[in-house]
Amino acid sequence: MAKQRTGERPRVTLNHLAARLKVSVTTVSNAFNRPDQLSTELRERVLAEAQLLGYDGPDAMARGLRTGKTHIIGVVLTEDLAYSFDDPIANRFLCGVAQVLDRHGHRLLLVPERSLRGTGSELMADGFVVYGVENDSSLVERLRQRGKPVVTVDFELPDLPCVRVEDRRAMHELSRWALDNTPAHFEPVIVSLRLERWRSQGEDGKPKLELMQHVRLDSICSALQEAGHDPEKVAIFDVEHNTQHHAEAVLEAVLQDRRPRLLLCMTDRIALGALTVAERLGLSVPGDIRIIGFDGLEEGQRRSPQLTTVYQDSQRKGELAACMVLGLDRAPRRTLTGWSIYGETCPPA
Template structure:
């Protein structure tokens, strides 16, 4: 194996001290031109690429960068409209501070732990979409400031910004039921790892991911208010992929009595559902109403425009970034308000 060339090798070859060689790279203005040229020539001859910037940044105590972490694969930051909107807000705040962003993600727990431990950042923003507790645990071990973008299921002693998941879902349910719908179905996000499909009562009761648990609870609370037995309403768990959402829709609309309204647990699920329904000639909202959850920009231009429970995504991202960049002195928890935005994808049933 080729030996790694160190700064000490360059100093020896140039006939200067290691401190002088270091200054030639890091503080060239204090080194005489002829000495600096000798060091640079020795470095070129030996194939030395220069000092490790990671070490210099760590010694400085601040790297001016934020880590944004999720347990989902890296593609989540680019494929999911909610994640894209959050990243846009975080990026805007970082631009104003001249700070960088490091995306931290991995498909396996072992790799995620390594990525969090090795990230060169001043702190972390945690996308607690699923597996939030594990993400918090790994980040806490790192010892850097962090803030979670979810309130439920997160230790109350740590900083978090989020919404009332239960009440937000209940608002969506009330809207659809208030229009007169009584045959509804819930398209849920992951409730437990490694499962998709129709959920039994036992599976709902044993749900692991708290955000999904809270939203199912909110939908069901609205159903009970309107005299509908929550257990009679199908809850389909998806893993947020197009395939799993299509499978759920195929099952629902292949039944003898398809729903007249879909309660979708994210705008991504709702937007995929709109495309699937349109391709099969199922009119929205004529045959079925669809309501989403998040308030992503794509919902404004979908066909038809999507009714949704809008989270204050921009405010969440910006506040989280500001907290990490300015430093978190003590735990800060903030619950932000949502807004029900009524568009053309919901209407009274025929």
């Protein structure tokens, strides 16, 4: 039998702590793993005694092997981690997810989509929130085959719960407003996220997935048609990534060569890039050029001229996705309303 070394503190276990507090082992376990199951007073008493005895909590690896649960929720990201922390929309979404997970004793695992493929990382989490996806649904199907909860965000698949913003209506309404409030005989231009990256077609020639990029572009095109423009004749300029830097690189040439009167931008970061370039070239907004975006970023609302855009509540979107993957919300679909902000970059005519 192994002997305890002189001066070495006895190893405290879950059973020891429960016996000392005269509570059940389950109560002690809940204090660490399911805090919502206990009163605040009882949980604080358990944690205080644990700290006094030097007990850090149940062994997560052993608990996972024993119960088949890790209390980890994975968020699969289309972009890499650095982008997700830099992008205000992704950042607010992750804050919403994290707040719900914190309240219910779960941890957050961030997994870029490219690093998940072929690594077996899906074994680590109890469920997944898939925040956008590239090209097709094969990765989502792989996660679903594990029998774990999967929630999609900003795209839909049959038989999976989904959270998304009402992009189609909101983008259409704002685009039509911009077209109706821009002086006659003007050239509109669409500035989009790079669509080739997302165009994976099925046998019928249609996209396999109805992603945010497709929905917003379709909405802009329908507004153009209603306003008397031929969408096939309207120029579309693609931005590689949704950053202001990438947008500026594309728009520098567009505004110098074409001088369009209206830019229909798919996101606020693209629209903010357009504003920066317009100012650099000495163009007046909205006098020489009008601009709209989508997302409702604070940066676009604080600056002058104030950006005309659609606001989406990204934090709420994250909260709903987390509730759905934890089974707290059983709805098959949650759709958030986006509402227009009629700013100074595209005022009434």
